[in-house]
Amino acid sequence: MRELHxxxxxxxVRRLCMEANGVLPAALEQCIRCAxxxxxxxxxxxxxxxxxxxxxxxxxxxxxxxQDTGMAVIFMRIGQDVHLVGGDLREAVNxxxxxxxxxxxxxxxxxxxxxxxxxxxxxxxxxLHLDIVSGDRVEIDVCPKGFGSENxxxxxxxxxAASADxxxxxxxDTVRKAGSNPCPPIVVGVGIGxxxxxxxxxxKKALCRDIxxxxxxxxxxxxxxxMLESINALGIGPQGYGGTVTALAVNIEQGAxxxxxLPVSVNIGCHxxxxxxxxx
Numbered sequence: 141m142r143e144l145h146x147x148x149x150x151x152x153v154r155r156l157c158m159e160a161n162g163v164l165p166a167a168l169e170q171c172i173r174c175a176x177x178x179x180x181x182x183x184x185x186x187x188x189x190x191x192x193x194x195x196x197x198x199x200x201x202x203x204x205x206x207q208d209t210g211m212a213v214i215f216m217r218i219g220q221d222v223h224l225v226g227g228d229l230r231e232a233v234n235x236x237x238x239x240x241x242x243x244x245x246x247x248x249x250x251x252x253x254x255x256x257x258x259x260x261x262x263x264x265x266x267x268l269h270l271d272i273v274s275g276d277r278v279e280i281d282v283c284p285k286g287f288g289s290e291n292x293x294x295x296x297x298x299x300x301a302a303s304a305d306x307x308x309x310x311x312x313d314t315v316r317k318a319g320s321n322p323c324p325p326i327v328v329g330v331g332i333g334x335x336x337x338x339x340x341x342x343x344k345k346a347l348c349r350d351i352x353x354x355x356x357x358x359x360x361x362x363x364x365x366x367m368l369e370s371i372n373a374l375g376i377g378p379q380g381y382g383g384t385v386t387a388l389a390v391n392i393e394q395g396a397x398x399x400x401x402l403p404v405s406v407n408i409g410c411h412x413x414x415x416x417x418x419x420x
Contacts (some may be wrong), residue, residue: 144224144278145224146228147227150235150273151420152418153237154236154239156417158244161204162198162205162244168203168296169195175188178384179377180384181213181383184377184378187378190278192206204246209263210249210285211242211250212240212267214267214268214280215232215267215283216271216280219273220275221276236339238385247263248282282300282417283414289318294319295403296407298403304366307363309370311367311406315371317382323411324377324410327389328391328406330406330407331404331405336403345418347408347409349391351388368390374386
């Protein structure tokens, strides 16, 4: 049994909150920089110039890539041979988020109650997804999620009679309705299967997967490509000015489901779909 003091988790979460908001994952940044060559619209090409200049400025100044530094979404996989000592895990995570957002001068956007709308002033509490796995390590993914894109997400309870084309159509229509609101070019996370709430979790998990990694099942990797082509055929383009690159990638995660159901969810991420990770 390996002991891990929760102060290490607090420190890691603090660092990852600042890192994720300042530097994009390498594969996503490279995709944005290369997308200008694929874009046929002159207005779209100009937008890509601005997006790349923004990425460069964030690196040079240490400022966030986007003014919406998001709600902290954290995926944590805890090895069953790890014994956490020194305090409460959830409190440690929230302490790390608070420190990361305050020390990093990141915008605090979380309200304590959805109707009373009182800002918590430190961007807590985080959305925390915990998973117990084998081993003696703790893996942490911090994924700040802005709500211009989050608000454009959707879930639909299809029936087993629905076809793959029906799923592609639902995903494409969700992006069509979103239009320019999620700051395209976007990354699209799709969850297929599970039940109502697990389906949404799968879409969020898919959104936070590196865009260079395709689904390991050929069936779903093929669907990812079909969805990407269908979305880019919409012509929404970078920042909604029209063009051929509306989405940079589509990631699918799937799970077991009931014989009577086929849930499908779509979680949209803006062009700065951020995440940073570490292993303790």
